[in-house]
Amino acid sequence: MALTLIPVNLNDPVEYEELRQQRITCGWDNTVQILSLWQEKQAQGLKSLFWVTELLPDSKSPFPIRAGHISLDAYASPIDYDLANANKTNLTIQTFFILPEYRSRGLGSRAIKLIEGMARSAPYGSSECKYITLNCMSKKYYFDETMGPYVRRFMPICNQQWYEKLGYVAWKEEPRYEHTIIEENEERRDVVYDAVFMRKRLER
Structure with missing residues (x-):
């Protein structure tokens, strides 16, 4: 529809x-x-x-x-x-x-x-x-041996890969997303994930 x-x-x-x-x-x-x-x-x-x-x-x-x-x-x-x-x-x-x-x-x-x-x-x-831009969590976490299983629980798809398929290209990464991880023993750990900055040049 x-x-x-x-x-x-x-x-x-x-x-x-x-x-x-x-x-x-x-x-x-x-x-x-x-x-x-x-x-x-x-x-x-x-x-x-x-x-x-x-x-x-x-x-x-x-x-x-x-x-x-x-x-x-x-x-x-x-x-x-x-x-x-x-x-x-x-x-x-x-x-x-x-x-x-x-x-x-x-x-x-x-x-x-x-x-x-x-x-x-x-x-x-x-x-x-000239450009449409966006930022999302870097895909390095999604495929990381240690962080990957945790990240994939709250992020079912890799957003960076999804945007890449739509023609968006990364040009920089920097710390951006604050998050609190709750460990199996209920301990809390604060982390800051890197964001990947992506853009797509518009056709004239």
Whole structure:
């Protein structure tokens, strides 16, 4: 079925709460402070946040389901001009999540393709946009003999490999993701995973 991207209205209490619940399921970026920041960035024209919607063929409802969300942003947090900037020569996919029950349907790759198509035209993008960028956990952890079994429990697929298949290329790595590991003996250990920064040059 056709997939569409519909702008999220974070000023609508119903949509705000639905997005918050999706972020809770996602596991991060779900605090009031984060969502308030997103509202500010939306108002400034720097964050374009969309519902990933699809009308299911076996659904009794005539309305499409909100299977997840994705953003195309003209800012990066923390600030990184190579990831995104306000003049929109680089834009970043900073917020992207598909609910578990709707995965394995190709929604993610189709959503990426649609967002790429928006990057070179107003109001979400610019004709001057050269790159779409993103960052995710480095694949070295996914295949590491020690860390791999643990990482694969909360990350069923290797995100870096998935983006590589869509044409995204890595250009740097740096520490980014804070996480707490709970050992088998219930001891807690704080770690910081490296993020890989990836980009795709847009065709003119």
